[in-house]
Amino acid sequence: MPNSKPPRIEAVEAQRPGTVPNLFADLPSRSTDEVVTGLLSAPGLRIERIVSTGQASPPGFWYDQDRPEWVMVVAGAAVLRFDDEAAPQRMVAGDYLLIAAHRRHRVEWTDPAVATIWLAVHFDPSVTPP
Amino acid sequence: MPNSKPPRIEAVEAQRPGTVPNLFADLPSRSTDEVVTGLLSAPGLRIERIVSTGQASPPGFWYDQDRPEWVMVVAGAAVLRFDDEAAPQRMVAGDYLLIAAHRRHRVEWTDPAVATIWLAVHFDPSVTPP
Numbered sequence: 519m520p521n522s523k524p525p526r527i528e529a530v531e532a533q534r535p536g537t538v539p540n541l542f543a544d545l546p547s548r549s550t551d552e553v554v555t556g557l558l559s560a561p562g563l564r565i566e567r568i569v570s571t572g573q574a575s576p577p578g579f580w581y582d583q584d585r586p587e588w589v590m591v592v593a594g595a596a597v598l599r600f601d602d603e604a605a606p607q608r609m610v611a612g613d614y615l616l617i618a619a620h621r622r623h624r625v626e627w628t629d630p631a632v633a634t635i636w637l638a639v640h641f642d643p644s645v646t647p648p
Numbered sequence: 649m650p651n652s653k654p655p656r657i658e659a660v661e662a663q664r665p666g667t668v669p670n671l672f673a674d675l676p677s678r679s680t681d682e683v684v685t686g687l688l689s690a691p692g693l694r695i696e697r698i699v700s701t702g703q704a705s706p707p708g709f710w711y712d713q714d715r716p717e718w719v720m721v722v723a724g725a726a727v728l729r730f731d732d733e734a735a736p737q738r739m740v741a742g743d744y745l746l747i748a749a750h751r752r753h754r755v756e757w758t759d760p761a762v763a764t765i766w767l768a769v770h771f772d773p774s775v776t777p778p
Contacts, residue, residue: 541720541742558718558746562692563771565718588688588695590671590767592722592742612671612722616688637720639769641693 541567541592545633548572562642570596572630580622585640590614594634597627619643671697671722675763678702692772700726702760710752715770720744724764727757749773 539557546553548571558565575581580601591609598615599606601622607615617623628634669687676683678701688695705711710731721739728745729736731752737745747753758764 538737538739538743538745540740541744543742557744558769560716560771560773563769565769586690607668609668610670612673613668614671614687615668637767639688639693639695641690643690 541635541637545569545635546571564640566636566638566640568636568638570594570625570628570634570636571632572628573625574627575624580624581617582620582622583617583640584619586619586643587617588614588639588641589617590637592635592637594632595629596625596634596636599624599626671765671767675699675765676701694770696766696768696770698766698768700724700755700758700764700766701762702758703755704757705754710754711747712750712752713747713770714749716749716773717747718744718769718771719747720767722765722767724762725759726755726764726766729754729756 541557546569549569552573553569555567555569556564557567591611591613593611595611596609597606598609601624606626609615671687676699679699682703683699685697685699686694687697721741721743723741725741726739727736728739731754736756739745
């Protein structure tokens with residue numbers, strides 16, 4: 519459906535002039551849950567910081583997401599498992615991968631000793647340039 | 649225009665089963681130019697690694713991009729200048745910001761002593777979810 523309104527692009531953490539937000543700032547202290555912070559929100563795109571401090575997916579739980587996700591471990595370490603692969607995938611700082619929509623996966627482990635910081639880019643595969 | 653073909657999503661560096669690409673791998677040696685490597689290409693979205701080793705934008709040159717760009721310095725240090733701001737912006741590892749389309753900017757400086765690694769997410773502001 520045509521839409522004449524300008525698209526909404528939102529830097530979720532407001533950028534004051536002269537300041538730059540930092541991925542390593544305001545890290546949550548050890549938490550029961552992973553902490554997700556939106557960094558950018560735009561039509562068909564969302565960039566998030568996810569901070570894990572030892573959490574893993576609950577036993578038997580699999581993520582099955584409608585949208586593809588490009589994810590990078592920026593700090594820390596994690597073990598990711600895909601339902602369609604025999605061996606789990608250990609990830610360290612700088613490791614990145616694309617998780618296709620509906621590719622079932624789970625986080626088996628994150629390092630309990632440090633904050634594992636993920637950068638996650640969720641995007642809509644069905645958007646097409648005009 | 650309707651398009652029945654599935655969208656093309658490409659992890660630009662092929663992912664062999666059991667291996668994960670790493671942002672810090674295969675860093676170019678000191679180069680005359682910045683080195684840009686595509687990490688993900690999808691409709692309306694492109695994720696790149698940019699490695700600078702002391703380069704700056706040529707005198708008088710301003711980037712004036714059709715698409716917004718979300719950029720993070722992952723390693724190293726840089727100074728970014730916006731045409732509409734008096735003071736340049738120093739950026740260190742973890743610093744990120746959104747550069748709106750057609751917001752004129754230039755790279756004043758990157759650290760000549762180390763590789764400055766940028767993660768750049770170029771996206772199309774006019775895409776809208778179906």
